[in-house]
């Protein structure tokens with residue numbers, strides 16, 4: 063059974079932000095929100111590394127568990143999607159998200175912060191796949207076309223990998239063995255194997 | 262004054278209603294306790310992807326294969342070979358939508374399977390860690406990469422606040438219903454008196470009380486929609502839950518100013534009379550005399566220790582709720598993400614506790630005790646009620662009356 067994942071190879075990410083830009087454009091993500099962004103660690107030191115991050119589409123996704131109106135849901139590929147018609151903009155999913163993925167159009171919570179927006183793994187939402195309405199609310203549905211998230215597919219250094227988790231893991235592992243350093247898939251335990259930390 | 266004391270057990274209708282309520286609440290309680298231990302509190306997939314086959318069935322395998330083939334295109338040149346001499350990728354798709362979605366019933370097994378890494382994945386996965394860097398984006402928290410605490414937050418809100426909160430609310434209501442069924446109402450032992458009624462709460466006090474009460478009830482109900490809508494409303498309609506949830510989120514905010522104001526004014530009006538006294542311990546040890554029909558309830562001033570506890574719950578609990586609530590309305594203005602997470606948890610936990618406490622208060626103020634309601638409604642109480650429940654207050658009033666009849 064296919065389970066999709068993301069991994070960002072920090073030995074390769076050059077903080078070009080192409081992933082973030084392509085994502086914003088592909089989905090026409092509104093002003094003030096980003097579905098993918100790049101975080102730089104140890105800036106200005108020899109250990110400087112950059113990681114492109116977004117919703118990781120977690121196993122046992124905590125955002126789905128805390129949503130008070132059941133607007134978030136997961137698919138059998140592991141992709142976590144949500145229904146903007148139902149979202150009340152309460153912000154719970156943000157507190158429950160280990161990767162700071164959910165975004166809101168408004169900064170203060172006067173009743174609502176507006177409809178939450180986040181990475182859809184380029185898989186749209188509950189509307190009919192590929193429909194005009196789906197595009198307007200969630201952006202392009204590439205998965206329905208058999209394609210993978212654009213952020214990974216545009217990555218010029220192939221730092222960001224998306225798709226079948228096993229294949230992605232294999233590519234990453236081969237690469238680490240080949241170059242002999244820089245192992246460790248960032249965020250994987252927190253996102254995909256929550257029980258592995260004895261938590 | 263009639264010699265025979267009236268019994269709380271003669272309120273048969275109330276007791277029958279109490280018994281029925283107790284049975285229903287016991288059932289709800291049992292269900293909630295079961296929910297706490299049935300171990301199904303994890304996220305399961307509810308939608309499947311697949312390529313439509315002739316027989317209307319979706320093939321998830323085909324969808325998976327298509328995506329896996331596409332994934333392989335990301336392999337490095339040294340193992341995928343140079344293009345275009347090698348095989349042209351056979352699965353470079355066009356715009357055709359060939360993978361569709363459908364509801365999925367048995368997703369629970371997937372969650373378990375996903376959570377177990379195979380050896381290869383376990384080898385590459387980095388240990389969980391809090392990771393924060395810098396970001397060139399101008400958004401709060403844009404510099405956050407990983408924050409494992411969020412998974413614990415989910416346990417706090419979904420298990421502790423919501424589940425244990427439900428058990429606190431339902432369990433306490435059950436005890437009250439049981440008390441009503443067994444004991445009946447707390448009666449006015451000597452029956453209604455012919456003597457003039459005693460003034461208990463002035464107009465301002467009553468107005469403030471009811472303003473606060475109405476606000477609290479709206480806040481509680483809208484809060485319950487947000488906390489328990491998934492259980493109470495979603496089974497009927499998920500779309501309705503969205504609409505009611507949206508309305509609740511707004512109403513929850515609209516009614517907080519009057520609640521905050523009410524709590525503050527109550528604090529100013531009543532704090533002096535609610536300071537604890539040594540005598541309160543005896544009163545509490547004897548359960549306020551609530552459980553017997555004997556004519557020797559422990560003496561109390563204007564507010565007995567039970568009421569003092571209610572008062573302090575309203576004032577301290579209310580201030581915590583208002584403080585955390587206002588904080589939540591302005592994310593990250595004065596607290597960071599960690600602080601906000603705790604504010605949210607505190608708001609939820611104290612919220613459900615206050616709901617439980619005030620169910621008790623409303624119970625005593627209406628059906629639980631004969632004659633109590635009129636203190637807060639018309640403002641005066643039956644003389645016998647006053648003497649039975651607030652001896653010291655009546656004594657002070659009588660002594661004071663010789664000096665200033667107005668009070």
Ligand code: HEM
Pocket residue numbers: 461470473474475477478527563564567568569571572575619622623626627633634635636637638
């Ligand atoms: C339908 C709902 C309610 C009813 C019927 C009710 C009834 C009453 C009554 C009859 C009293 C006077 C008790 C006495 O004679 O000493 C009272 C007092 C009081 N009420 Fe309520 N109440 C309600 C809701 C609330 C709520 C929601 C709050 C708080 C937010 C509240 C806070 C208080 C406080 C602080 C007092 C004074 C202390 C005490 O007597 O316990 N009430 N209420």
